[in-house]
Amino acid sequence: xxxxxxxxxIISLQKKKVRDEEKLFVIEGDKIVRxxxxxxxxxxxxxxxxxxxxxxxxxxxQGIGEIIPVTENDLKKISSLKTPHNALAVISMIEPxxxxxxxxxxxxxILDCVQDPGNLGTIIRSAAWFGxxxxxxxxxxxxxxxxxxxxxxxxxxxxxxVTYTSLPELxxxxxxxxxxxxxxxxxxxxxxxxxxxSYGIILLGNESKGISGELLPFITDRIMIPKLTDEQHGxxxxxxxxxxxxxxxxxxxxKGRAF
Amino acid sequence: xxxxxxxxxIISLQKKKVRDEEKLFVIEGDKIVRxxxxxxxxxxxxxxxxxxxxxxxxxxxQGIGEIIPVTENDLKKISSLKTPHNALAVISMIEPxxxxxxxxxxxxxILDCVQDPGNLGTIIRSAAWFGxxxxxxxxxxxxxxxxxxxxxxxxxxxxxxVTYTSLPELxxxxxxxxxxxxxxxxxxxxxxxxxxxSYGIILLGNESKGISGELLPFITDRIMIPKLTDEQHGxxxxxxxxxxxxxxxxxxxxKGRAF
Numbered sequence: 063x064x065x066x067x068x069x070x071x072i073i074s075l076q077k078k079k080v081r082d083e084e085k086l087f088v089i090e091g092d093k094i095v096r097x098x099x100x101x102x103x104x105x106x107x108x109x110x111x112x113x114x115x116x117x118x119x120x121x122x123x124q125g126i127g128e129i130i131p132v133t134e135n136d137l138k139k140i141s142s143l144k145t146p147h148n149a150l151a152v153i154s155m156i157e158p159x160x161x162x163x164x165x166x167x168x169x170x171x172i173l174d175c176v177q178d179p180g181n182l183g184t185i186i187r188s189a190a191w192f193g194x195x196x197x198x199x200x201x202x203x204x205x206x207x208x209x210x211x212x213x214x215x216x217x218x219x220x221x222x223x224v225t226y227t228s229l230p231e232l233x234x235x236x237x238x239x240x241x242x243x244x245x246x247x248x249x250x251x252x253x254x255x256x257x258x259x260s261y262g263i264i265l266l267g268n269e270s271k272g273i274s275g276e277l278l279p280f281i282t283d284r285i286m287i288p289k290l291t292d293e294q295h296g297x298x299x300x301x302x303x304x305x306x307x308x309x310x311x312x313x314x315x316x317k318g319r320a321f
Numbered sequence: 322x323x324x325x326x327x328x329x330x331i332i333s334l335q336k337k338k339v340r341d342e343e344k345l346f347v348i349e350g351d352k353i354v355r356x357x358x359x360x361x362x363x364x365x366x367x368x369x370x371x372x373x374x375x376x377x378x379x380x381x382x383q384g385i386g387e388i389i390p391v392t393e394n395d396l397k398k399i400s401s402l403k404t405p406h407n408a409l410a411v412i413s414m415i416e417p418x419x420x421x422x423x424x425x426x427x428x429x430x431i432l433d434c435v436q437d438p439g440n441l442g443t444i445i446r447s448a449a450w451f452g453x454x455x456x457x458x459x460x461x462x463x464x465x466x467x468x469x470x471x472x473x474x475x476x477x478x479x480x481x482x483v484t485y486t487s488l489p490e491l492x493x494x495x496x497x498x499x500x501x502x503x504x505x506x507x508x509x510x511x512x513x514x515x516x517x518x519s520y521g522i523i524l525l526g527n528e529s530k531g532i533s534g535e536l537l538p539f540i541t542d543r544i545m546i547p548k549l550t551d552e553q554h555g556x557x558x559x560x561x562x563x564x565x566x567x568x569x570x571x572x573x574x575x576k577g578r579a580f
Contacts, residue, residue, distance in 0.1 A: 301447070308566050
């Protein structure tokens with residue numbers, strides 16, 4: 063049985079303002095809740111159907127702040143999903159641990175105003191797949207703790223650091239370190255023939271406007287994914303998360319199964 | 322001013338059953354409506370704000386069955402979007418024109434139970450980008466005329482034939498023609514080292530279950546996108562539309578800008 067206050071808190075966490083104030087966010091669904099329990103991140107509250115709770119081992123339950131068994135009806139009331147799953151958890155926001163040298167050693171993704179939560183979530187998921195550790199976002203990107211982002215990321219936010227920051231400042235410091243900044247543009251060199259480095263920054267822009275004017279001067283290498291069609295009125299761009307995946311594939315394709 | 326009957330018809334077209342009966346579907350938004358007008362497909366009814374209608378040329382208006390100017394309020398009532406754009410059009414379903422020899426000459430995508438409309442729409446968009454002409458879907462895939470599919474495809478349904486059919490029959494006839502059937506699986510050969518042909522079938526499965534058991538025997542070439550991470554509890558798959566894009570990129574990467 064969940065108290066009225068706790069239910070109200072969980073519902074209010076659907077708002078970014080409340081999430082930021084409370085430093086808490088909500089995850090939903092069997093698979094993702096299990097992954098968070100296994101990853102031993104700070105699970106403050108676990109709200110779930112009795113059958114889900116019964117399926118957990120002692121290892122899973124260790125460290126959970128509070129466990130609340132509920133009925134399907136109660137779960138539905140606090141869920142952000144049309145069809146709620148069997149479990150929901152309130153998680154303390156994780157402060158990313160970043161190595162300042164990562165920019166010089168790793169491929170890093172920088173997102174300029176990627177606003178669609180589904181796109182951000184899928185980019186995080188692909189980034190995790192291709193071994194990317196760090197994503198930096200402009201303040202006007204979708205919020206990583208938005209339920210739709212978490213859902214689309216399929217738990218990948220456990221494996222990728224997502225940081226909101228001033229992109230001009232970040233790119234300026236990258237420039238001082240002579241780090242390559244690959245900008246994904248409509249006009250650029252084909253990623254298939256261009257020499258892509260083993261580290262550097264991949265900069266991707268907004269869904270309809272692309273990379274904003276103030277960031278363009280930071281780009282050192284203009285790249286693009288060639289379009290294979292002769293249709294005059296064909297589509298004029300790839301979805302940004304598709305572009306991210308194809309570019310990551312191309313940057314890492316020589317590496318095979320790295321581990 | 323739109324009649325009550327016409328408004329009711331447009332709203333009812335949000336249902337697949339009605340779309341199939343009437344052989345009509347609805348598109349929404351400035352950009353996509355313009356593309357359909359330019360492509361000269363059969364626009365039965367155009368419902369739009371006066372400013373949109375004023376921006377059209379005579380060329381755009383040729384062949385439109387009926388043009389209905391409306392207020393923002395009226396548009397909102399018939400729209401499937403939370404924030405409707407300035408135009409909506411009712412389109413006659415297009416019977417795809419297929420060359421039976423395409424299977425032997427082109428890369429073809431076959432989707433087995435891809436259920437998320439956003440995924441199907443994005444796959445169509447990526448397919449159009451990479452020059453794919455034909456996509457075949459099992460009957461339990463999302464409906465190509467679902468408003469969410471059309472939205473995610475960004476007009477690409479104008480450039481790609483999407484056909485619903487029995488996949489075992491289609492794959493059986495492909496087998497008889499000795500066409501390679503590349504199945505995207507968790508366990509397979511890395512797409513980066515495998516020799517990929519210039520034509521053949523790329524078979525992709527359901528978002529959580531993958532390719533169904535009855536189709537597995539048809540696969541001649543098992544391929545996969547290697548995961549670049551050592552996380553034990555890392556994500557276990559790429560989103561299907563990401564996988565489609567990366568695979569299409571890899572199949573076509575030698576081709577550069579073909580036209």
